[in-house]
Amino acid sequence: MLVGGVEVGTARMTWWDEADGTRLYLLLGSVGAAHQGLGYGRKILAWLEERAREHAAGDGVGTPAFGVNPVSERDVALVRAAGYRVVFTRVRMTVELAEPGDVRLPEGVEVRAASAADHRAVFEANAEVFGGNSLGYVQDSFEEFEQDIADDYPDYRLWTLAWVGDKLAGWVVSGRDDTPWVGVRPAYRRRGLASALLRANHAQLWEHGVRTASLWTLAENPTGSVALYESLxxxxxxxxxxYRRRH
Known part of the structure; x- marks a missing residue:
């Protein structure tokens, strides 16, 4: 954003379609330190919203959502004044691992060594469990999923997959620095499988030299994931x- 030939701030927008049908426009802007408190933040936000409306209209999107990720108290005050509210909160959780003990799985459940042959099963299970009830969830293509694995989670020794016959019942996919996917299919819940799988995964991480496990989840997750992880x-x-608001 230029004022009198001087750059006072920047603006950028990106967008994606979420699994529940939401077209989310993420509006990103900043104001230089020397120009703060002069109303430029509001002008940048309004300009980005207008560009998002134009883009949505061109794509035939009926009611897009605008998203912002404020960090400072000043930014939070600005977006709240513009009508944005918190719709969900990502939380990062960590645990210091201890030398593992025995892990008992529910009856009929078996953990088997993971391999590339399991990619499709994990992909489909993720889509089934997270696609319908997770705020902000974006359903990647299978090809994108496989690329993520190749880039960040290629060590199958750190994966923990639980099977009931030929059905994937629960899964923990980990790398050395992050655990991106933890899930249990609804038919196998309330049997202690999630806790057992995480303990088994922690044992695998420990065996391969990892001493701190880390993951992200949603504070508002209807499955109560925060409480589960805290119990471990x-x-x-x-x-x-x-923060979001509708157009």
């Missing part, structure tokens, strides 16, 4: 509120 010693170390 995880603690919240970072919060990222996600």
């Amino acid at each position: 010693g995880y603690r919240i170390v970072e919060r990222q509120p996600r």
Whole structure:
């Protein structure tokens, strides 16, 4: 944003379609320190919203959502004044691992060594469990999923997959620095499978030299994921509120 030939701030927009049909426009802007408090933040936000409306209209999107990720108290005040509210909060949780003990799985459940042959099963299970009830969830293509694995989670020794016959019942996919996917299919819940799988995964991480496990989840997750992780010693170390409003 230029005022009198001087750059006072920047603006950027990106967008994606979420699994529940929401077209989310993420509006990103900043104002230089020397120009703060002069109303430029409001002008940048309004300009980004107008660009998002134009883009949505061109794509035939009926009611897009605008998203912002304020960090400072000043930014939070600005977006709240513009009608944005927190719709969900990403939380990062970590736990310091201890030397593992025995892990007992529910009857009929078996953990088997993971391999590339399991990619499709994990992909489909993720889509089934997270696609219908997770705020902000974006359903990647299978090809994108496989690329993520190749880039960040290629060590199958750190994956814990639980099977009932030929059906994937629960899964924990981990890397050395992050656990991106933890899930249990509804038919196998309330049997202690999630806790057992995480303990088994922690044992695998420990065996391969990892001493701190880390993951992200949603504070508002209807499955109660925060309470589950806290019961296993995880603690919240970072919060990222996600603010949105409808066009």
